[in-house]
Amino acid sequence: MSFLLGKNMTGGYGSTDILHDCTIGVEQGEIAVVVGPNGAGKSTAMKAVFGMLNIREGQVTMDGEDITALTPQARVQKGMGFVPQTHNVFTSMSVEENLEMGAFIRNDDFSGTLAQVFDLFPILKEKRNQPAGELSGGQRQQVAVGRALMTQPKVLMLDEPTAGVSPIVMDELFDRIIEIARTGIAILMVEQNAKQALNIADKGYVLAQGKNLYTDTGEALLADPDVRKAFLGG
Amino acid sequence: MDILNALAVLLNFLVIPALAYGSQLALGALGVTLIYGVLRFSNFAHGELMAFGTMTTILVMWLLQSAGISGGFLPTALIAMPVGILVAVLLALGTDRLVYKFYRKQKSPPVIFLIGSLAVMFFYNGLIRFVIGPDDQNVADGARFIFTAGDFKKWSGLAEGIAFRTTQGISIVVAILCVAALFWFLNKTKTGKSMRAYSDNENLALLSGVNPEKVVVIAWVLAASLATIAGTMYGMDKTFKPFIYLQLLLPIFASAIVGGLGSPIGAVVGGFIIAFSEIAVTFAYKKVIGYLTPGDWVPDGLIQLLSTDYKFAVSFAILVVVLLVRPTGIFKGQTI
Ligand SMILES: Nc1ncnc2c1ncn2[C@@H]1O[C@H](COP(=O)(O)OP(=O)(O)OP(=O)(O)O)[C@@H](O)[C@H]1O
Ligand SMILES: [Mg+2]
Numbered sequence: 142m143s144f145l146l147g148k149n150m151t152g153g154y155g156s157t158d159i160l161h162d163c164t165i166g167v168e169q170g171e172i173a174v175v176v177g178p179n180g181a182g183k184s185t186a187m188k189a190v191f192g193m194l195n196i197r198e199g200q201v202t203m204d205g206e207d208i209t210a211l212t213p214q215a216r217v218q219k220g221m222g223f224v225p226q227t228h229n230v231f232t233s234m235s236v237e238e239n240l241e242m243g244a245f246i247r248n249d250d251f252s253g254t255l256a257q258v259f260d261l262f263p264i265l266k267e268k269r270n271q272p273a274g275e276l277s278g279g280q281r282q283q284v285a286v287g288r289a290l291m292t293q294p295k296v297l298m299l300d301e302p303t304a305g306v307s308p309i310v311m312d313e314l315f316d317r318i319i320e321i322a323r324t325g326i327a328i329l330m331v332e333q334n335a336k337q338a339l340n341i342a343d344k345g346y347v348l349a350q351g352k353n354l355y356t357d358t359g360e361a362l363l364a365d366p367d368v369r370k371a372f373l374g375g
Numbered sequence: 376m377d378i379l380n381a382l383a384v385l386l387n388f389l390v391i392p393a394l395a396y397g398s399q400l401a402l403g404a405l406g407v408t409l410i411y412g413v414l415r416f417s418n419f420a421h422g423e424l425m426a427f428g429t430m431t432t433i434l435v436m437w438l439l440q441s442a443g444i445s446g447g448f449l450p451t452a453l454i455a456m457p458v459g460i461l462v463a464v465l466l467a468l469g470t471d472r473l474v475y476k477f478y479r480k481q482k483s484p485p486v487i488f489l490i491g492s493l494a495v496m497f498f499y500n501g502l503i504r505f506v507i508g509p510d511d512q513n514v515a516d517g518a519r520f521i522f523t524a525g526d527f528k529k530w531s532g533l534a535e536g537i538a539f540r541t542t543q544g545i546s547i548v549v550a551i552l553c554v555a556a557l558f559w560f561l562n563k564t565k566t567g568k569s570m571r572a573y574s575d576n577e578n579l580a581l582l583s584g585v586n587p588e589k590v591v592v593i594a595w596v597l598a599a600s601l602a603t604i605a606g607t608m609y610g611m612d613k614t615f616k617p618f619i620y621l622q623l624l625l626p627i628f629a630s631a632i633v634g635g636l637g638s639p640i641g642a643v644v645g646g647f648i649i650a651f652s653e654i655a656v657t658f659a660y661k662k663v664i665g666y667l668t669p670g671d672w673v674p675d676g677l678i679q680l681l682s683t684d685y686k687f688a689v690s691f692a693i694l695v696v697v698l699l700v701r702p703t704g705i706f707k708g709q710t711i
Binding site: 154218233 | 512569572578581586
């Protein structure tokens with residue numbers, strides 16, 4: 142059983158179900174990637190795992206504990222961090238204040254974590270006093286990931302961290318994500334750049350219409366001719 | 376040509392009154408803007424909240440006066456104000472519990488909150504008239520002047536005097552202190568930052584572990600405190616009359632909107648813009664022009680752009696222009 146697991150999740154935003162018996166999860170120190178067409182329910186599945194929408198069936202467990210009924214805030218306390226796909230920074234606040242807000246639930250001295258985040262994303266140190274709303278898309282994504290890291294989470298969930306980012310910065314971000322995973326954090330992420338993402342993934346999930354189509358190691362999915370043809374552009 | 380006397384007239388009848396009035400508007404607009412930034416609606420009951428806080432302050436002031444306690448040189452209302460603030464905060468929190476919390480649970484759109492605040496406004500309004508009545512009350516005792524026109528004339532040797540009333544001085548000083556304290560709170564403390572974060576991006580604030588109910592409570596505490604202070608300053612400087620606070624709602628909202636709803640700096644700047652415009656437009660320039668032009672150039676009449684009866688039209692006109700030209704206000708509102 143995975144460290145973080147959303148199992149057989151069925152549910153949606155209102156009366157219609159978006160997810161149908163959908164399962165995603167990740168192990169500690171590993172990277173799991175969720176791919177699939179637009180509207181497949183990838184973001185919805187992430188939100189369901191984070192408790193931002195009610196699931197009718199299925200459950201979410203972390204480290205063997207059932208957390209299905211917990212609020213998102215309570216899950217943050219348990220060691221989960223989430224970077225949403227959109228609106229993932231405080232635009233009117235400075236980069237440093239964004240990171241401080243990430244550490245809101247911590248009462249200890251978080252200057253060490255702040256230094257680590259600045260080491261990981263040096264550009265943020267340079268722009269620490271600039272409002273996050275004035276940063277480029279790629280820099281903003283770094284703020285968003287940095288904010289989530291400030292709680293020192295055990296699991297980091299990223300919804301399209303490389304959206305709107307140039308190929309070079311994307312490679313760099315992936316490198317950073319691998320670095321983060323090496324520190325023992327579990328990373329569950331949604332990616333539009335399926336090939337590159339599956340390349341660094343220990344595990345991959347292909348979703349379509351709220352269902353699991355394929356689940357395998359990243360390598361195996363990349364090698365699967367059906368997956369290549371339907372989702373990876375040949 | 377007599378530039379010094381012209382300046383003295385301008386200072387005495389325009390600049391000093393506008394600074395005092397601007398301070399009062401800024402304090403009022405700050406409360407409106409905070410509630411807008413956090414709860415996302417225009418609180419039409421804010422004027423009545425000011426009146427309520429001021430009324431409580433007056434009741435406590437009477438109590439103090441009858442016990443023989445006075446502020447000496449300063450108005451006794453200043454000593455009574457903390458109690459007024461406390462009671463106004465309790466009223467605001469109680470109202471939030473009974474009215475707005477319900478709509479928050481329902482996730483109602485802002486217009487529902489706004490209509491709710493209208494109902495609250497009528498309720499406060501009735502409550503205030505029931506307790507203290509609709510009449511004028513004198514709020515200012517203590518020394519009337521920091522210096523009088525006569526003092527100034529003797530000191531400067533000018534024909535025109537400048538008077539500086541105690542209540543004007545207090546309004547300005549208190550506004551500076553409140554604004555400084557508020558900005559320190561919002562920008563330097565963890566709770567203040569969490570409030571700005573919540574106002575900026577509610578969802579992300581929740582994901583960071585911010586408790587929304589706590590943010591709402593703090594917003595009401597600040598708004599009710601600022602409302603009581605603003606109301607008391609206005610009451611001391613002019614007069615307390617329940618009806619006046621309803622009328623003040625227009626310039627206060629104009630201030631908040633001109634500066635950018637949700638922006639505290641905007642509320643302060645907007646307050647002074649509205650105050651200076653209102654007084655400059657209704658100011659009689661006859662004397663000033665008399666000093667600045669040789670001999671008999673001065674035309675008949677007061678040389679006034681608008682009669683003071685129309686002073687509220689000034690706020691209204693500025694409001695309309697801002698909404699047409701730059702609806703987000705000077706400082707791009709929406710967030711604290
Ligand atoms: N807040 C919402 N309320 C109601 N329906 C929603 C909401 N968000 C998404 N949906 C619906 O859920 C379905 C899945 O959306 P979701 O955002 O999970 O897709 P996705 O796989 O993340 O797509 P993309 O790759 O474009 O980000 C869509 O049909 C969408 O219309
Ligand atoms: Mg998505």
